[in-house]
Amino acid sequence: MTPPDKADAPDEFELIAELFAPLAATAPEALALKDDAALYVPTPGYETVLTVDAMVEGVHFLSDDPAESVARKLLRVNLSDLAAKGATPRGYLLVTAWREGTPFAWMRDFARGLAADQKILGIALWGGDTVRTPGPASFTLTAIGDVPAGQMLRRGGASAGDGLYVTGTLGDAALGLMVLQGGLDGLGATHRGYLAGRYRLPEPRVTAGGRLRGIASAALDVSDGLMADLGHLCAVSDVGARIDIERLPLSEAGREALALDKGLIEAVAGGGDDYEILFAAPAGSDAVLARVAAETGTPIVRIGTVLPAADGINPVDGAGRPAALKHLGYRHF
Numbered sequence: 001m002t003p004p005d006k007a008d009a010p011d012e013f014e015l016i017a018e019l020f021a022p023l024a025a026t027a028p029e030a031l032a033l034k035d036d037a038a039l040y041v042p043t044p045g046y047e048t049v050l051t052v053d054a055m056v057e058g059v060h061f062l063s064d065d066p067a068e069s070v071a072r073k074l075l076r077v078n079l080s081d082l083a084a085k086g087a088t089p090r091g092y093l094l095v096t097a098w099r100e101g102t103p104f105a106w107m108r109d110f111a112r113g114l115a116a117d118q119k120i121l122g123i124a125l126w127g128g129d130t131v132r133t134p135g136p137a138s139f140t141l142t143a144i145g146d147v148p149a150g151q152m153l154r155r156g157g158a159s160a161g162d163g164l165y166v167t168g169t170l171g172d173a174a175l176g177l178m179v180l181q182g183g184l185d186g187l188g189a190t191h192r193g194y195l196a197g198r199y200r201l202p203e204p205r206v207t208a209g210g211r212l213r214g215i216a217s218a219a220l221d222v223s224d225g226l227m228a229d230l231g232h233l234c235a236v237s238d239v240g241a242r243i244d245i246e247r248l249p250l251s252e253a254g255r256e257a258l259a260l261d262k263g264l265i266e267a268v269a270g271g272g273d274d275y276e277i278l279f280a281a282p283a284g285s286d287a288v289l290a291r292v293a294a295e296t297g298t299p300i301v302r303i304g305t306v307l308p309a310a311d312g313i314n315p316v317d318g319a320g321r322p323a324a325l326k327h328l329g330y331r332h333f
Contacts (some may be wrong), residue, residue, distance in 0.1 A: 010104060015130060018095075019111035027124035029091055038093070038126035046146040050180060051081035057099065057136035061200075063182060067106045069112030069200040070139070075117050076204045077223065078143035080275040083209030084221040086153040087145035089121060095130035099137040121206070151213045158218035158237035158280035164304040167276045169251040170226055172198035172204060175264065179222045186260045191253035198251075208298040209277055215288060216314075219279035225270040227263020229278055230249035231313060235278070240307035245269060246318040247303040269315065269325055280306050 010018065024030035029038045040049050053074070055061055061070050072253060079089050094114075098107065118124055126144070142332055149223075176199030178184050179192045187195075212219060218237050222229050226248070234241055250258065257266050282288065286302065293300040307314070315323040 011059075012130060012181050015104075015107065019107060020125060020128070020130070023111065023114055023118060023125035024127070025124075027091055027126055030124065030126045034126060038091070040091070040126070040144065043146055045149055047149050047152065047154060049082060049087040049145045049147055050142060051078055051085075052136055052140065052142040053078050053081070054140040056271050058140045059136075063136075065200060067109035068116070068322040070285070071110040071113030071202055072117045074139050074141050075114060075121070075123075076202050077275055078141045079121060079204035079206055080202060080221040081225070081278075082145040083204045083206040084141055084153065084219050084277050084279075085145070085147060086151060086213040086216075086219070087147040088210060089123045089143060089145045089206060091124055091144050093126055093142040093144075095140040096128070096130045097133040097138045097140075098130070100132055100134050102132075102137065107187070108229075121204070126264045130299050137311050147213070148226060153209070153212060153216050153219040153279070155220050155233050155236040156220055156238075157231060157305045160239060160281075160306055160308045161283050162217055162306040163232070163283065163285060163302050164243065164278070164280055164281040164306060165300055165302050166222070166226070166249065166278050167208055167298050167300055168203065168274070169254060169299070170222070170274050170276065171248070171254050171264070171268030171271055172251050173202065173273035173275075174199075174225075174267040175254060175257050177271075177273070178202070178267070184257060184260075187253070187257060191256050194251065195257070196255045199273060203271065204275060205277050205298055208292060208296045211278060211292045211296055212277070212281075215285060215292070216279040216281050219277055222274040222276045222278050223272055225272045226268075226274070226278065227270050227313070227315070228272075233278065233280070234306075234309070234313055237306075238309050240309050240311035241304055242307055242311075243269075243304040243313070243315045244318065245323045246314050247301065248302045249299060249303075266326060
């Protein structure tokens, strides 16, 4: 971001009118952004699901990341949380803390990114706040969704004997961050571009998440890394787990990266920002999950088994031998 001219700096109300009011135009809940709050009337028979995430410049996105991709990632990581709850997205609230000197053109591109994903994901802005900050830029989004009463997927509920599954592929985002930081130069341009794109633009599994209601016994999205988030699921469910490292699903680019450096399995198992759904399901669920995968176009792979809590969490190789992993996930503090 480069400093703007004084003439390039709109006031708060001009910014809201030009950038954010159009994002709320289709949402009656937003009250045209002319009030101090949104008004949401829940659907009878449904429960409201809320989630919030923040993204800070230099921590969750790079200073030279395109504004559109920053905005789209912000929206998508929150919808990923809703997806892992089996919820349908309805709207969102947004707080933008712009770094002092942010050009209005960058802000405009940020809003364009949100507008593009609103059309794709079927969601609209309901309200929020916008401020300037002397520190790094930060953006906070609260996503609102709903789920049929009593059917929200939770982290607790897994039982010994359940299978452990994951959607999509793992490790692409962590490898993509390496690419954007100048690493993995042995990969071809196509693979490097794919991995960078997966870091900047995750795919929330909203459709598949909804289909997991009534099937999954426990679920969450993989944001801090597979092993870290598996630990969260096991802790809340009071279970252990065995994970077959060689069954972790990889993209073509991810396979090529590991072929060049087998040590990158640490990034696959422990890197964050995948935003896939990790879930447990009772024994005998493979056939129904294969149908969910086929009907939603979302790959679903079994990667392990839930064990009694006393057995702990055990990553193993293809021969069943313990697999030592040093990096077990991202920690915020």
